[in-house]
Amino acid sequence: MKAQTRSEIASLLDKYGLSPVHRLGQHFLADGNITRKIVAAAEIEPGDRVVEVGAGTGTLTVALATAGASVVAYEIDARLSPILEETTRGLDVECRFEDITKVDLETALVGGGWKMVANLPYNVGTPLVLDSIRHQPHIQSFVVMVQREVAERFAAAPGGKDYGIPSVVAQIYTQPVVQFRVPTQVFLPPPRVESAVITMPRVEAPEFAEDAIELASIAFKQRRKMIRGSLSGVLADPEAQLARAGLDPTVRAEDLSPHQYLELARSLR
Numbered sequence: 627m628k629a630q631t632r633s634e635i636a637s638l639l640d641k642y643g644l645s646p647v648h649r650l651g652q653h654f655l656a657d658g659n660i661t662r663k664i665v666a667a668a669e670i671e672p673g674d675r676v677v678e679v680g681a682g683t684g685t686l687t688v689a690l691a692t693a694g695a696s697v698v699a700y701e702i703d704a705r706l707s708p709i710l711e712e713t714t715r716g717l718d719v720e721c722r723f724e725d726i727t728k729v730d731l732e733t734a735l736v737g738g739g740w741k742m743v744a745n746l747p748y749n750v751g752t753p754l755v756l757d758s759i760r761h762q763p764h765i766q767s768f769v770v771m772v773q774r775e776v777a778e779r780f781a782a783a784p785g786g787k788d789y790g791i792p793s794v795v796a797q798i799y800t801q802p803v804v805q806f807r808v809p810t811q812v813f814l815p816p817p818r819v820e821s822a823v824i825t826m827p828r829v830e831a832p833e834f835a836e837d838a839i840e841l842a843s844i845a846f847k848q849r850r851k852m853i854r855g856s857l858s859g860v861l862a863d864p865e866a867q868l869a870r871a872g873l874d875p876t877v878r879a880e881d882l883s884p885h886q887y888l889e890l891a892r893s894l895r
Contacts, residue, residue, distance in 0.1 A: 628658055629655075629656075629657065629658035629661040629662075629685045629688075629689060630654075630656060630683060630684075630685040630713075631656055631658075632656040632814050634656075635654050635656050635683050635685070635814050636814060638683055638709050638712075638713070639683070639709075641709075642705075642708050642709060644705055644706070644709075646814070646815055647703065649749075650702060650703055650747060650749070651680075651747030651748040651749045651750070652680075652682065652703070652747070653745075653748075653813040653814070653815060653816070653817045654682045654683050654685070654813060654814045655682070655685055655686060655745050655771075655812065655813060656685070656812060656813060656814045657812035660808055660812055660823075661685055661686055661689045662689065663805075663806060663823070664686060664689075664743065664745075664769060664771065664823055665686075665689050665690060665693050665743075667769050667805050667823060667825050668690075668741055668743045668767070668769040668825075670693040670694060670695050670741075670743075671693075671694060672693075672694030672695075673694065673695075673696070674694065674695040674696070674739075674741060675695065675696050675698075675735075675737070675739060675740050675741070676690050676695040676696070676697045676698070676740070676741045676742070676743050677697075677698050677699075677700070677731070677735055677740055677741070677742050677743075677744075677765065678690065678697055678698070678699040678700065678742075678743055678744050679700050679726050679742065679744040679746055679747070679750070679754065680700070680701065680702075680744055680746055680747045681699035681700065681701040681706070681710055681721060682701070682706065682745070683706065683709050683710070683713060684699075684709065684710045684713035684714050684719075685713075686743070686744070686745055687699045687710070687713070687714055687717075687719055687721075688713055688714060688717065688719075690743060691714065691717035691718050691719050692717070695718070695741075696718045697717075697718065697719045697720070698719075698720050698722060698734075698735065699714075699719055699720065699721050699722065700722050700723075700724060700726040700729070701721060701722070701723055702723070702724065702725045702726070702747075703723075704723040707721070707723060722734075726750070726754065727750055727753070727754060731758065731762050731764075731765070732761075732762060732764070735762075735764060735765070737764065738763075738764040738766070739764070739766055740764055740765045740766060741765070741766065741767045741768075741769065742755075742758065742765050742767070742768045742769070742770065743768075743769045743770070744769075744770050744771070745770075745771040746770050746771060746772050748772070748773055751770065751772040751773065751776055752772070752776050752779075752792060755768060755770060755772070755780075755796075755826075756792060756795050756796070759795060759796060759799045759800060759826070759828075760795060760799065760836075760839075763828070763831070765828070766827070766828050767800075767825070767826065767827045767828060768800065768824075768825070768826040768827075768828075769823065769824075769825050770823070770824060770826075771808060771821050771822070771823045772821065772822065772824065773819050773820075773821060773822075774807055774808075774819065774820040774821055774822040775788070775819070776792075776822075777802075777804045777821075777822035777823070777824040778804060778822070779792045779793060780792055780793060780796040780797075780802045780804075780824055780826065781793070781796070781797075781802040781803060781804050781824065784880060784881055784882060784883045785880060785881055786880075789880050790846055790849075790880070791839070791843055791846055793884070794838070794839060794842045794884045794887060795839055796826060797883075797884040798831075798832065798835050798838060798839065798884045798887075799828060799829065799831060799835065800826035800827060800828050800829060801826065801827055801829055802824055802825070802826045803824065803825050803826075804822050804823075804824050805822075805823045805824060805825055806823055807820055807821070807822045808820065808821040808822060808823060832888055833892065834888055834891040834892050834895065835888070837891035837894075837895075838884070838887040838888040838890070838891040839887070840891075841857065841860070841887055841890055841891055842879065842882075842884075842887045844856065844857060844859070844860055845857055845879035845882070846879045846880070848879070849878060849879045849880055850878065851878065851879075852875065852876045852877065852878060853868060853873065853874075853875060853876075853877050853878060853879060853881075853882065854868060854875035854876070856878075856879055861894075867890075867893065867894065868890070870893050871886075871889050871890040871892075871893040871894075872886075872889065873886060873889075873890060
């Protein structure tokens with residue numbers, strides 16, 4: 627099936643007397659080339675199990691199912707139910723009209739090997755992805771469209787202004803790669819900011835992952851301080867303990883890589 631065009635999406639919305647809701651971050655994807663690139667980036671194969679967030683009018687949903695995936699599509703806006711029923715009819719798609727931020731995905735998604743593939747609503751993108759990365763190991767990969775600055779933050783290298791806690795979390799649990807940018811004009815209505823698609827395949831969770839994230843979180847609360855100062859509240863002897871981990875006590879939080887936070891967490895045990 628071909629992806630929905632802007633005029634087709636507008637026609638579907640008009641047919642059911644609907645319009646996009648700004649507070650829900652609704653920007654419906656209306657570009658077949660972008661849709662195909664997302665499906666390709668997700669490496670969808672027949673039999674894959676995909677959880678989609680923000681199904682909208684179903685253009686990505688249909689593309690995923692047509693590629694052979696079994697799709698569980700979450701959509702908070704129940705008004706879109708008749709549109710999704712129409713566009714996904716006959717496909718292996720289950721639409722769930724729930725707020726995914728209030729769903730226990732560990733029990734809602736049975737079994738392992740899931741892929742999250744989604745054009746994420748801007749208002750839930752960052753917290754949803756970070757929470758799922760940390761606490762939903764049955765989701766094995768993430769291919770999501772988010773605000774460009776969010777995608778760049780997930781993949782940011784140490785030392786830059788974009789590097790922070792999202793970078794540390796994403797890079798401890800996955801291998802994030804920004805695949806391509808998405809211009810505003812491919813959406814209905816167009817958002818104010820550019821988007822990007824990022825792939826984040828899960829890696830085996832390293833030992834002390836959560837301890838490292840906790841240390842990074844403390845350090846980044848005072849990111850302009852030297853690390854010996856920003857961690858002085860949790861380290862009994864910062865100079866010695868940082869040296870034991872092979873770290874320069876005069877660097878700042880943003881200068882330490884996720885691996886170095888892991889090394890510090892390991893050395894404290």
